[in-house]
Amino acid sequence: MFWKYTRFETKLLLKNRKSWFVAVFLLFFFMLFFMYYSQETPVPLDKKKAIERDTSYAVFEYLDLQRHDLPEVAEVYNYHTQIQSLLGMQTWFIGNGDDSEQYIENGLEINSLRLEVHELGNKGIPEHLIVPREEILKEDALLHYIKDNNLPIESDSFATNHYISNVLTMFSGLLFLVIVLISGNEMLVYEQRHQSVLRGFPLSFMQKVTSKVMIHFVYLYTFLLLGFTLGSTYVAKKFDAGEFSFPVLIYKNEDYIAISTGQYLVYIFLGLALATILILLLSILLNMLFRNAFANILIGLGIFLLPDIAMAAGFKATFLHPIKYIDIFKVLSGDLAIELGNSSIDYWNAMTTLGIITVLLIGVIYGINKFTYHRVPKEVPLEKAF
C-alpha cells in the first residue's frame, strides 16, 4: 500500500503546476546567476594584492599624525613599515616575479606581524583600515594549506571558489528556505480539500507523512543538484574555472582550516539535504497546526526572522540561535559564529543540532497525531483531520 500511495503522490506532484515552476527555477537559477555574474570577471590575485598594498599605504597618513608624539604609535609604525615592504614584495612575486614559494613565505610573515600589531591594540590606525583578526587567521590557514599541498598559486587560482561562494551566499539561507517552504506548503492541506477521496485511506498517518516528505525531498534535491551541475559546467567551460582542488576555508572549533573545494561541496550538499528534510517536516507540522498553505510560509519566515528581530531589540536569546543553522553556507564560512557572537557554532555542531531538531519534529508530529485518539468520553466519534 505504501508504494501505491507513493506513486499516487508522485502523480499529484507532477500534475501540480507550482512544482513545475519551482523545478524550472532550481534548474536555471545557478546558470542564470553565473551568466549575470560573468559581466564582472573576478578580480585576479595580482590586482587584489596591488589594492591591498595601496590601502595599507594609506595607513601611513594616519600614523604620521601621531607617531612623533605617542610612543605606542611609533611601535605600530615600525611594524607597519615591515608589513608594507613585504606587501610590495608579494605583489612582485605574484605578478612578474612568479615565485609562489616566496609569495607564501612573505604572506605568512605579514600575518604574524599583523597579529603583533593587534597585540599592541592597533593604536593610530583608524577603524576602517584595521585588518580584522578573523581575516588574518583565514589568510594564515589558506597559505598553510597551499604550502603543505604544494599547490602553485597563480593570478587566477581562486576563480572557481569565487563563483561558487558567490552563488551559495545568495542562495543558501532565505532563498532556499522560501523555495522549500513554497514547494511543501500544501502537503497536508491538499488532503483536507479533497476529503471525500482521501480520508478513508488504509494507510497510517506516519507512513503517509514519510511518503510525502520522501517524495518532496527527492524532487527538490534532484533539481537542486541538476541545477548546480548545470551551472558549474557552464562556469567551467566559459571561464576555465574547473579547479576543484584549490582550498576553501571553513570554520572549525574556533579556528579556520582549509579543505579542497570538492570536499567543501560535499559538506554543503549534505547540509542542504538535512536542512531540506527539516524544513519539510516543519511544513508538515505547521500544516497540522494551522491548516492553511499561506500560514505555512508566513510563519516559517517569521520563525527564521525571529533571531534577527531579537538581536536588533537587544535580547540575547541564545536558544533562538539554532534557527539560523539552516543557512549552511554561513555556518561553514564562520560568518554565523561572528554574527551571533558564539564561537562554538561550526559545521559539526550545527549538523548535530539540526539532526536533533529533526528527530524532535518527528516526535512532535507523532505525538500530535496520537493525541487525536484520546477521546473522552469513549462514545464521541473519532474526528481525525487527515
Place this chain on the structure above:
Amino acid sequence: MMSKSMIVHEFKMMMKNKKNVLFIIALVSLILSYCFLILPAKETPDSFDPEAMKTEIKNLEAVSEGMIARGGTGTGGYTGVAAYANNVYAQKVQSRMIKAFEDDNLNRFIQLRMKGFDYDGQSVNRDWRLYANAPYSYLDQSREVSLKNLRYQGYLNENIKVTYKMIEQKTALQTVVNFLLGTTAFMVLFCAIYFSSDMLSKDRQHRTILQGLPIGWYRLINVKSMVAFFYTMLILFGLLLLTVIIIGIQNGFGSFKLSVPITIPSTQPDDYFGYRFSEYDTISIAKFLLLAIGIIPILIYLFIRLNAILSLIFKNSWIVLMVSSLLLFSERIYYSRTLTELFGIEISNMPQTYFDFGRIISGEKYYLVTLESITYEKGIIVLLSTVLVLEVTLFVVSQIVSKRRFYRKAA
C-alpha cells in the same frame, strides 16, 4: 444590481480570507516590534554620542600638545595644510557642540554640526548594493554631505521647535518618509500583489456555486480588481495610521514643513563644457507625501491588473505570486551604476525603473544611473501607458481564456 451584490460579496470574501488576515497580522506584529523593540535603541547616522566626542577632543589635545612641543605649528611643507590650526578649530567646535547638546540648545547644535567636524564612521542607512561600483565614488560622498546639510538647514529655516528625536529622524513623519524613500517601499507594492494573487484562482475551489453567476466574465474581473484595489488602499491606510499613532506618541509627530532633500539634474545651459554636476534642492514633507500619494495608486492598480492577466493564464495563485514578485524585483537583476539601456531601449522608457518610486521622487534614481530623463513626470506617463497596454492585453486574454476554460479542472 448584480455588480453591487458582487462587490459586497467580494469584499466580504477578501476580509475573511485567512491568507489576508494572517498577512495583516504579520505586518502588524512587524510594525509593533519595530516601534517598541527596535526603534528606541536604534542608532541612526544622525545620533550623537557626547562621550565619544569627548574622547576625540582628548586625542586632539594630545596631538596638539605634541605639535607645540616639536614646534610643528605652521603649515605643512608640500601641501600647505595648516594641521595645528585645524586641530585647534576642531577642538573648539566640538567642545561647543557638546555644550550645546547638553544644554538642549539644539538650534546652535545643528549649526555647529554643519561645520563638518562630526566624524561619524557609520554611513547613512543605504542599500549598498545599489551604490557599489560607481565610476566616480567621491561624488557619492560629497552628495551625502550636501544632502545632510540641506536637511539640517531645513530644521533651522522653518520656525519649529527642533527636538533631538527630530534630528535623529525618529519622529513619525520622518520614519514614514524614510520608509518610502528606500528599498522598503517595495513592501507597499508587495502587499498589492499578495492580496490580489488569488482573487481569481480561489473561485476555482467552489466551481458549482460560482461558475453560474449571472455576470459577464470581463465585468467580473473588473469588479474583483476594483475590490482588491480598494481593499489594498484601505489596509495600507490603516497600517499607516497605526504606525503614525504609535511612533507619534513615542517620538513626536514631526512637522510637514521639514525638508526632504532631492537631487536634480544640472541647471547649467546645454552648451556647458564642464562635468554636469547634480544639484541639490529641498521639498517639504507635505509635497513629498502628495507626490507619493499620486504615484502609489497607479502602481497598485498596475500590479492588480497584471495579477489578473497572470491568474487567467496560470490558474494557480502561487505561480501568480511568484511571477509578479519576480517582475517587481526584475530591475535589480540588471541594475548597475552605468547601465542606461536595455535591449536598445533607454531604461527611462521602461516601467520597472519606476517601481522604486521613493527614489524617483527624491531624484536618487536619476543620480545613481546618471540618466537625466528619469523624472517623476515621465514616470507617471510611462506607468499610465503601461496600464493602458495591460488593459488591452487583459481584454484580449479574457476573451481567449473564457469562463468555461478557466474553470476547467486541470491543475
